[in-house]
Amino acid sequence: MKGDTPARYGGEPVRSETIGYGRQSITDHEKAAVISALEGDYITRGPTVTEFEDKVAKRIGVDHAIATTSGTSALHLAGQAAGFSPGEEILTTPLTFVSTALTAVYTGATPVFADIDPHSRTLDPEAVRRQLTASSAGLVPMHYAGHPADIEGLLSLADEHDLTVIWDACHAFGGSWRDEPLGAQRDAAVFSFHPVKNITTGEGGMVVTNDGGFASRVRRLRSFDIEYEPDRHVDKPWYQVADGIGYNYNITDFQAALGLAQLERLEEFKRQRDKIIDRYDEAFGEIDGLRTPPTPVDSEPMYHLYVLEVSDEFGCSRKEFVHAMHAENIGVQVHYVPLHYHPLFQKKYDYSPGEFPVTERVYRKIVSLPLFPGMDVDDVRDVVRAVKRVNRYFSD
Ligand SMILES: Cc1ncc(COP(=O)(O)O)c(C=O)c1O
Incomplete structure (x- = not known):
C-alpha cells in the first residue's frame, strides 16, 4: 500500500512539522x-x-x-x-x-x-x-x-x-x-x-x-x-x-x-503525561519486538521519558527505526549513549566498551518517543501511526 510507505522509503511523512521528544508548556x-x-x-x-x-x-x-x-x-x-x-x-x-x-x-x-x-x-x-x-x-x-x-x-x-x-x-x-x-x-x-x-x-x-x-x-x-x-x-x-x-x-x-x-500545574502535567503513556502502551503493547516501559512497583512515577525497546522481532534495527521515525518528522531520541563510551571517561578513567554488558544491551534497544504535556491527540496519533507504519513495512 503506497500511501502507507514510510517516508524513509519513498512515502509522505505522517506530519510536515517535526515534533521533538520533549518541550515546555507555558501559558x-x-x-x-x-x-x-x-x-x-x-x-x-x-x-x-x-x-x-x-x-x-x-x-x-x-x-x-x-x-x-x-x-x-x-x-x-x-x-x-x-x-x-x-x-x-x-x-x-x-x-x-x-x-x-x-x-x-x-x-x-x-x-x-x-x-x-x-x-x-x-x-x-x-x-x-x-x-x-x-x-x-x-x-x-x-x-x-x-x-x-x-x-x-x-x-x-x-x-x-x-x-x-x-x-x-x-x-x-x-x-x-x-x-x-x-x-x-x-x-x-x-x-x-x-x-x-x-x-x-x-x-x-x-x-x-x-x-x-x-x-x-x-x-x-x-x-x-x-x-x-x-x-x-x-x-x-x-x-x-x-x-x-x-x-x-x-x-x-x-x-x-x-x-x-x-x-501549580504539576498535577495537570502528570495527568497529560499519563494519558499519552496510556495511549502509547495500548498501541505498542501488542507489537512484536517492542517493549513498553516497565510498570513500577510500590510507586507512582511522573514519567519524564517514554522509552521503548526495539528488538529484532520488530523487523528493523533500533538505528533504522530512529532514521525512519526522523523521516516521518518524529524527533525520537536515545537516552543515553552509555558514559563509558565517551572519550572523557575512557581517557581520564580508563573505561572501555564491553565493561557493562547489561547497560550495553539495553542501550542498543532504547529509543525515547515524544512525551510532553502540550501534545494534542493529533500529535500522539502521528507518533503511533509512524511506529505502526515502520513496523508494517518491515513485517510484510
Ligand atoms: C539524569 C540527568 N541528570 C542531570 C541532568 C542535568 O540537568 P541540567 O540540564 O538542568 O543541567 C540531566 C539533564 O538533562 C539529566 O537528564
Whole structure:
C-alpha cells in the first residue's frame, strides 16, 4: 500500500512539522507571573526564589531546598557539600546523562560505574556491591525516565558501607515511591528544571535535603562561598568574608516565578503525561519486538521519558527505526549513549566498551518517543501511526 510507505522509503511523512521528544508548556499564567517578577525589585535571586524553594521543600517533604542555575550545578554543589574528594570513589550508573557522573568528577573523586537492572534501567545494587572498594565513599543513583531506582536496596547497601547518597532525581520530579515523594530519601536529591523536564524554569535546578549542615554548605557554595554576615557585621556593616572557592550558581526571581507557576500545574502535567503513556502502551503493547516501559512497583512515577525497546522481532534495527521515525518528522531520541563510551571517561578513567554488558544491551534497544504535556491527540496519533507504519513495512 503506497500511501502507507514510510517516508524513509519513498512515502509522505505522517506530519510536515517535526515534533521533538520533549518541550515546555507555558501559558499566559506563567507569562504573567514572570512579568510580575520582572516588575519587582529583584531580578536576581530574591524573595521569589525563597518562595519557590519553600514550596518545593514542602511538596517533597524535606526541611531544605536550594535552587541553582541547573541540575548540573545542583549536582556539583551536592557532591562538594557531601565532601567527595580526590582518592574517593563514587558509584553511579553508566546509563545516564554526563552530569550525573560529573557529581564525582567536579570534586576530583573518581566516578565508578556499576551495571544496571535491565527492567528498571537503574543501578543494580548487586552490581554496585561488586564495585565496592575501601575507597568507596558515595552513591549517585539516577531515577531513569522517572522510574524509581531500587531505593530500598541501594539505601541498605549505603548503610552497610557508610556511603553518602545523592539521588539524581532530575527525571523524577512529581513522582513518588511508597507514598513518599521521590527526592525525599536521604542524604540529598537533585532536580533539573530544564525545558524538557517535568516542570521548568528555563534553566534551573534544586538540591533538597533534611540535613541542615549540608544545606548551608550548598547555600554558601552557590553564592561565592562568601559569608555575608560575619560576626563583625555589627561593627563593620559592609564586611564580607570569602574563605573558600565558591560559584555564582544563583537563579533569578523571574525564573523562580516561572517555577512557582509551573508547580501549580504539576498535577495537570502528570495527568497529560499519563494519558499519552496510556495511549502509547495500548498501541505498542501488542507489537512484536517492542517493549513498553516497565510498570513500577510500590510507586507512582511522573514519567519524564517514554522509552521503548526495539528488538529484532520488530523487523528493523533500533538505528533504522530512529532514521525512519526522523523521516516521518518524529524527533525520537536515545537516552543515553552509555558514559563509558565517551572519550572523557575512557581517557581520564580508563573505561572501555564491553565493561557493562547489561547497560550495553539495553542501550542498543532504547529509543525515547515524544512525551510532553502540550501534545494534542493529533500529535500522539502521528507518533503511533509512524511506529505502526515502520513496523508494517518491515513485517510484510
Ligand atoms: C539524569 C540527568 N541528570 C542531570 C541532568 C542535568 O540537568 P541540567 O540540564 O538542568 O543541567 C540531566 C539533564 O538533562 C539529566 O537528564
